Amino acid sequence: MESWRRASATTWQTASDSVSVAGEMLLAQSLHSPLVRGTPTPYRRPMRRLLSPLRTVLTLVIGVGATLLAAPIAIVLGRLRPTSPFIDQLARVWSRIWLWASGTSLVVEGREHVDRTRSHVVVANHLSVLDIMVCFLAVPLPIRFLAKKELFSIPILAPAMRAIGIVEVDRQARSAIHEKVNRQARDLVASGRSLIIYPEGTRSRDGSLRPFKKGAFTMAMAGAIPLLPVTIVGTYQAWPAGKLWVYGGDVKAVIHPPIETAGLEKAETTKLAARTRDIIASAL
DSSP: OHHHHHHHHHHHHHHHHHHHHHHHHHHHHHHTSHHHHTOOOTTSOHHHHHHHHHHHHHHHHHHHHHHHHHHHHHHHHHHHOTTOHHHHHHHHHHHHHHHHHTTEEEEEEOGGGOOTTSOOEEEEOOOSTTHHHHHHHHSOSOEEEEEEGGGGGSTTHHHHHHHHTOEEEOTTOOHHHHHHHHHHHHHHHHTTOEEEEOTTSSOOSSSOOOOOOSHHHHHHHHTTOOEEEEEEESHHHHSOTTOSOOOOEEEEEEEOOOBOOTTOOGGGHHHHHHHHHHHHHTTO
């Protein structure tokens, strides 16, 4: 009987130790899981998911309202003086309203890398509609961007964008139209403004970083304009591309040191694009 008790005790101790070890392993795995680490996903917070319909309505109503108010002011300012600093202030106020309405908070790193006395070609990854607002607020430069031609069919928005220097892009256009776009972009930079280009060409539908096209890098090299890489994190989770619902959340923009393009040859375009992509990817 005594030997049976000892055997039972040993068996229970072994089982207990196994359970303890398994529990520790499970805990360790859970602590390294994306949800516990805080890796953002659109659905990681049940409450944020439940509130997304209300958040979406607020974002659209307030954001569109802000756009309707800002557009006439932009038209007047742009026609009086296209390089007016009030245009940039208006763009930042407009951007803050959109982010506030969507429940999105922005943290910016690396502003010290920006030389505010020079124009840049700003290149960033593209995840969401909110990326434009993030860049207006994060980059301390007077910036304009390339916009697809479909946006220029919106009655109030189109004249406002043209007045402040937003460049219209037709993705299906031939080389003659591309040269017109390049000329408009050069004129913007010559007037002391910077241009933001999303070299992926469109918003990522799954949050991953897509291959870069060469247009932004060719343009920068042709004008010996420094590239300013920017990594955007979190906008895909705040408002995923192609989705109706707005979730909001924490967003970060990381501004990397500029890349000089003066002296680079056309043959180095692919290498420059790959280098820039690696820099942007390093902060994702």
